[in-house]
Amino acid sequence: MLSSFDPRISRLELPESAPPPSDKAALDQFPTYEVFHQRKENAAYVYVGPVHAPEADVAFLFGKEQFSRRFPCTGMWVVLTSAIQVTEYGDDQQSVYDRLPLPLLPADQLAAADAAGMESYDIFHLKKRGKAHAHVGQVSATSPEAALQAAKAAFGDQRPVVNVWVIRSADLLRSDEADRDMWTTTPDKKYREAISYKVQDRIDRFKQEG
Amino acid sequence: MYGSASTHDIPTKATTGLENEDPILLAEFEARIARGEKIEPTDWMPQLYRKQLTRMIEQHAHSEIIGSLPEGTWITRAPGFRRKMAQMAKVQDEVGHAQLLYSAAETLGKTREQMLSDLVNGKSKYSNVFNYPTPTWADSNVISWLIDAGAIVNQMANAKGSYGPYCRALDRICAEEAFHLKYGHDAVVHMATGTPIQRKMMQEALNRWWPAIMTFFGPSDKMSTHTEILMRWKVKMATNDACRQQFLDMYVPKIWEIGLTLPDANLRKNEDGVWEFSEPDWEDFKRVINGDGPCNAERIAVRRAAEENGAWVRRAMQQPQAKYVRPLA
Ligand SMILES: [Fe+2]
Ligand SMILES: [Fe+2]
Ligand SMILES: [Fe+2]
Numbered sequence: 001m002l003s004s005f006d007p008r009i010s011r012l013e014l015p016e017s018a019p020p021p022s023d024k025a026a027l028d029q030f031p032t033y034e035v036f037h038q039r040k041e042n043a044a045y046v047y048v049g050p051v052h053a054p055e056a057d058v059a060f061l062f063g064k065e066q067f068s069r070r071f072p073c074t075g076m077w078v079v080l081t082s083a084i085q086v087t088e089y090g091d092d093q094q095s096v097y098d099r100l101p102l103p104l105l106p107a108d109q110l111a112a113a114d115a116a117g118m119e120s121y122d123i124f125h126l127k128k129r130g131k132a133h134a135h136v137g138q139v140s141a142t143s144p145e146a147a148l149q150a151a152k153a154a155f156g157d158q159r160p161v162v163n164v165w166v167i168r169s170a171d172l173l174r175s176d177e178a179d180r181d182m183w184t185t186t187p188d189k190k191y192r193e194a195i196s197y198k199v200q201d202r203i204d205r206f207k208q209e210g
Numbered sequence: 211m212y213g214s215a216s217t218h219d220i221p222t223k224a225t226t227g228l229e230n231e232d233p234i235l236l237a238e239f240e241a242r243i244a245r246g247e248k249i250e251p252t253d254w255m256p257q258l259y260r261k262q263l264t265r266m267i268e269q270h271a272h273s274e275i276i277g278s279l280p281e282g283t284w285i286t287r288a289p290g291f292r293r294k295m296a297q298m299a300k301v302q303d304e305v306g307h308a309q310l311l312y313s314a315a316e317t318l319g320k321t322r323e324q325m326l327s328d329l330v331n332g333k334s335k336y337s338n339v340f341n342y343p344t345p346t347w348a349d350s351n352v353i354s355w356l357i358d359a360g361a362i363v364n365q366m367a368n369a370k371g372s373y374g375p376y377c378r379a380l381d382r383i384c385a386e387e388a389f390h391l392k393y394g395h396d397a398v399v400h401m402a403t404g405t406p407i408q409r410k411m412m413q414e415a416l417n418r419w420w421p422a423i424m425t426f427f428g429p430s431d432k433m434s435t436h437t438e439i440l441m442r443w444k445v446k447m448a449t450n451d452a453c454r455q456q457f458l459d460m461y462v463p464k465i466w467e468i469g470l471t472l473p474d475a476n477l478r479k480n481e482d483g484v485w486e487f488s489e490p491d492w493e494d495f496k497r498v499i500n501g502d503g504p505c506n507a508e509r510i511a512v513r514r515a516a517e518e519n520g521a522w523v524r525r526a527m528q529q530p531q532a533k534y535v536r537p538l539a
Contacts, residue, residue, distance in 0.1 A: 002508050005345050006283035014511040020331035021514060024323035028524055032313075032537045049378065050313045050537035052322060054527040066306055070386055084537045092247045130248030130374040133539070163250070165538075191292055192299040197392035199399045203468060206403040210469070 033059035035068055035082060036124075036135065038075035045077055047124065047133040056080065056173040064182075070192065074183050075175045085144040085166040092128055096164060097156040100148065120169035123155060126162045133165050144168070145179035226439055231256050244443055248374040251317040253398055255305040262445050263373055264318045265334070271311035272329050272336035276509050277357070278304040280340060281375065284350040296393055300354065303386045310379040313537045317375045321534065330514045338495060341503030348408075348415035355394030356419070356461060360426045362387050363457050368397045372444035375539055395464070402468040409469075416465070417473045424474075424490045427453040 002014045004079060030052045036045040046109045048067045053059035059078045068076065092095040124133040136155045141147035144166050175182075190196045227234070235254045242249065250256060282301045288294045312322050328334040339357055344350045365387065369380035401412040428450040431437050439445040448456075458477075462485070466473060476488045498506070 002511055004283075004508055005343055009283065009398075009512060011509065012512075012515055014508075014515055015409070016507060017252070018514070019512070020518070021327070024330075026321075026323065027528065027532050027534055029322045030524075030527070031529075031532045032316075032535055034538055035449075049310060049382075049537065050316075051309070051539075052313075052530070054529055067214040069306070073503070080535075081538055082533065086252075086538065089252060091242070092245075098428060129250055130377045132378060176473040189295075189299070191296040191393075192303075192389050194388040194392040197389075199392075199396045200358050201397055202403055206399075206468060208343055 030054045030078040032081040033063070033078045034081050035059070035067055036077040036133075037061035037063075039071050039072060043074075044133040045073055045075065049197050050081065051078070060174070060175070067186070068183065071185075072185065074180070077172045077174045079167055079172045083167060083171040087105075087148065087164045087166075089126075089129070089163045090161070092162060093160050095156070095159045095161040097152045097161055100152055121151075122167045122169050122172060123147070123151040124165040125155070125158065126164075126169070127160055133163070138169060172177055215271075219514065220418060226258055226436060229438070237392065238443070241427055243372045243442075248377060249372050250374045251536070256443075258439070259443055259445060260318050262440060263376065264315055264320050266445065267311055267315035267318070267326075267376055268320065268325050269335055269337075271315060271325065272334060273340065274304045274308035275329070276336045276340045277310075277353075279509055279512055280344040280505075281350050281353055284344065284347060287347065288350075289347065293397070294368065294525065297350070297354075299429065300390050300393060303390065307379075307383045307386070310382060311376075312374040314373075314379045316537050317539065319536065326517070330510060330517060332501070332510065335499060336509075337426070338499045338503070339419075339426055340509060341498050341506045342419070342422050343452045343505050345418075346411055348411045351394060351397040351412070352419045353394075354390060354414050355398045356423055357426065358387060358390040358394055359461055360389060360423065360453075360457050363460075364427070364451050368448035370444070371447055376538075378539070399468055402470050413470055416470055420473050421490060424454075424487065425492070425495045427451075427457070429492050429495075434457060453484055458487070 001010070002012070002016055003010045031054075032050045033053055035048050035055065037048045038045050048063075051059050051062040051066055055063050056078055059080075060076065061074055063078050067073070087096050088099070090099070119142070120138050120140055121144065122138055123136050125136050126133045136151075136158065139147050139150035139154055141150045147166050148164065151166065155161075163178050232254075236256060239249070239253070239255060239259075249259075254431075278301045281297060281304075285294055285297045285301065288297045293453055312325055315325060316322055325334070329336070339353075344353065362384070365380055365384055369384055371377060400413060403407045403409075430451050431449045437446065437449075441449075459479075462472065462477070462479075474488050476486055479485050497503075
């Protein structure tokens, strides 16, 4: 049996050595979701990172825990990784929209083309490699490819655009406006801010007494 | 905590495999890094870059998970409610760091399942300092302050590296580490400037931990072609010795100013501004990292137990139609 300085570990009665466990099965850790957060009211949603979760609701909980625990956050979106359409990556300073063939129709005609099959898509731009994708707006289109064309018409003058993510709006799970108060991080958790540790006085006093 | 390009790799053979890479793609890749642009997951990259970064980020993630264990065991026994809350918040941060880092490593192609398996079956390493015990509250404070300080030296350097997902994770991690460092410093100062018994306890903990701290950045780099390439590719941002010097420069004065001593008679800053010290016992380091340390068995056993105890929850939540897709960024 393992004996530890921590009695709770000793109480687990773990064997001193055991044969190594077999490798985990595929998807033991669940599929991946990508998470976007809003740092303050009216700010654009920005990509913060992935989480592994069995379904979108749980991904939302994990995302909230992982990405809003320590820093201000006023909203969060999650989406299954496989639901994101990704363009190729360009160089910094370039726009990947330049590599798309010109839209067949001007934006307004494109929008009117097939109102029946229209769906809303959310568009995210990466401005610089190593930074995070940020939400630039929505377009209506009949397919992700058409949505990218519509995004070029709507947001193509922004630059640089290193990479674009296109997400069908219906695939994004969004925090509810009605639940805003869930983001009010408890202001009394001062003990996890660097600023609440002021130790210099104590050091100075110690040196004087020295 | 705890990222380092080579802390745990005692390099065997310096085969770079570069001769097998497409010279045009390689030139473009190197030009991008030389321009100061980051590499993103879907970019072409040399095998050596992928392999080395995967190992480095994975070991960093494991170190966060295992590193949270010695401090975690002190949550319930931390003196006072406020310290319990702070210790708990710090441990929770560290576990969160592991989550961010596993995802960053995953973008390079190794699954999270495989990384977690390799941790518990002993195939991959974590920072060797966590194979030592924390017998007192003061030992936990030494980790909070000085091991985190060492980790921050590494992480700040690595945050300027060339791989986009690792940089994104490190930016977030570094922001949280600021609290760890202040919290750890506060705890150590409190003990060192307290009663004679508190002071003695802190000095003894520091004496116990100092040899391990001196090995934290790993042995001197052999300046091989391998090291030279990894530095050119901004995988490795500073040599182990440079990191160690920076750490000593920043923290030895802070240790001395609160009346603590360090158990190395040769430790001093020479006229050239370079810290001299007794060479750490690298044979002992090798022995411990290869499994024969005071806490290796406990760390792995606790991790295995956690995996086993959570297995039924994961099984219950599994969706039969789920498909694995690498995280995007
Ligand atoms: Fe930390
Ligand atoms: Fe950490
Ligand atoms: Fe730490």
